Amino acid sequence: MKFSEVIGQQAVKQRLLASVRGNRVAHTQLFLGPEGSGTLPLAIAFAQYLNCPHKHGDDSCGTCPSCIKYQKFAHPDLHFIFPTATNDKVKKNPQSGLFQEDWLNFMQKNRGYVTQSSWYETLGVGNKQGTIYARDANDVVKLLGFKPYEAKYKVVVIFQAERLHISASNKLLKSLEEPPDNTLIILIAERYEMIIPTVRSRAQLVKVPKLQIADIRDTLLQQFPEKVNAEQATELAAFSHGNWNLALELMEQADEGEYNFVKFRDWMRLCFQGNDYLALHGLIQELSRLGREKQKRFLIYGLQVMHNSLFVNTKHDLSVVAGASEKDYLQKFAPYVNAANQKQMYELLNEAVYHIERNAHPGILFADLSFKLMALMQAGRRALQIG
Numbered sequence: 001m002k003f004s005e006v007i008g009q010q011a012v013k014q015r016l017l018a019s020v021r022g023n024r025v026a027h028t029q030l031f032l033g034p035e036g037s038g039t040l041p042l043a044i045a046f047a048q049y050l051n052c053p054h055k056h057g058d059d060s061c062g063t064c065p066s067c068i069k070y071q072k073f074a075h076p077d078l079h080f081i082f083p084t085a086t087n088d089k090v091k092k093n094p095q096s097g098l099f100q101e102d103w104l105n106f107m108q109k110n111r112g113y114v115t116q117s118s119w120y121e122t123l124g125v126g127n128k129q130g131t132i133y134a135r136d137a138n139d140v141v142k143l144l145g146f147k148p149y150e151a152k153y154k155v156v157v158i159f160q161a162e163r164l165h166i167s168a169s170n171k172l173l174k175s176l177e178e179p180p181d182n183t184l185i186i187l188i189a190e191r192y193e194m195i196i197p198t199v200r201s202r203a204q205l206v207k208v209p210k211l212q213i214a215d216i217r218d219t220l221l222q223q224f225p226e227k228v229n230a231e232q233a234t235e236l237a238a239f240s241h242g243n244w245n246l247a248l249e250l251m252e253q254a255d256e257g258e259y260n261f262v263k264f265r266d267w268m269r270l271c272f273q274g275n276d277y278l279a280l281h282g283l284i285q286e287l288s289r290l291g292r293e294k295q296k297r298f299l300i301y302g303l304q305v306m307h308n309s310l311f312v313n314t315k316h317d318l319s320v321v322a323g324a325s326e327k328d329y330l331q332k333f334a335p336y337v338n339a340a341n342q343k344q345m346y347e348l349l350n351e352a353v354y355h356i357e358r359n360a361h362p363g364i365l366f367a368d369l370s371f372k373l374m375a376l377m378q379a380g381r382r383a384l385q386i387g
């Protein structure tokens with residue numbers, strides 16, 4: 001895809017272009033950015049630009065044979081490695097090479113703006129977490145032994161590099177440090193700390209920030225004029241917190257945001273009261289029946305409530321991005337999130353997201369979390385009374 005097709009990220013695009021003009025293209029790069037920021041589309045646009053024989057100005061031509069193949073994510077010198085797991089199709093020894101057709105269709109459908117969860121859903125792996133295995137690394141090493149087929153650069157894109165198994169990481173170290181000439185290896189990741197230091201140290205870091213609200217709003221209006229008006233696009237962009245994929249989800253699942261608000265409000269009220277265990281048990285059971293990704297989004301919504309509570313407490317209400325009913329609730333809830341509990345509450349919710357990703361039992365997780373939040377809410381109440 002062309003740089004012009006990548007949403008926003010003008011500063012990152014200019015840095016990448018400058019590296020080409022200055023003949024300073026690092027052969028191993030780590031594109032690090034949050035979900036929905038466009039790390040993967042940026043990487044593909046960068047590779048397309050490098051291999052375009054008729055590049056002009058700040059973009060590839062988009063019409064030469066090389067660009068046409070890149071537009072379809074099917075260039076013979078563009079290779080993808082990604083997390084996999086067993087499913088109904090592959091019963092054992094999964095690896096990227098066995099799912100290339102699925103990946104190609106997935107990329108074409110989403111125009112490069114893909115997420116880990118949507119990929120797992122496409123694979124049909126259930127609650128399993130994907131891994132990039134040593135056999136994937138062996139394929140990369142073998143692949144790099146061949147010269148580019150028709151382009152100037154052979155490009156290997158490793159999606160979700162934090163899912164590299166330790167054995168795969170170790171097998172790739174020499175290739176990452178000294179790849180063959182005319183080779184570009186791009187690691188795509190969201191969690192820097194999950195990549196082992198020996199891999200991180202061998203890649204030039206390209207930080208990709210969250211998208212600007214204005215960029216998401218304008219793109220929504222451009223791509224979905226029949227679905228959203230200017231006011232709705234502005235609201236969706238604000239609620240997406242710089243995540244294009246989340247903006248699309250919010251557009252398609254407007255009801256989920258209202259559900260998260262209502263259920264989180266009910267949950268906090270029960271934790272605050274601390275005596276209606278039957279109602280709390282019922283709510284925990286309901287949350288436990290949600291899919292893993294919906295549970296994650298519910299907890300992430302809770303983290304946003306904590307952020308907004310701090311804005312309210314510090315009289316920065318204009319920084320709060322929420323609907324009218326949510327803002328009204330925050331005015332009542334925020335005082336109880338204070339120095340006595342705010343750090344611990346944030347850490348608990350953040351840890352819960354981490355454990356949900358790793359298939360923790362949701363019933364046990366939400367029950368344990370509820371009782372800990374009960375104690376913290378009481379600590380917040382006492383601090384408010386004393387203050």
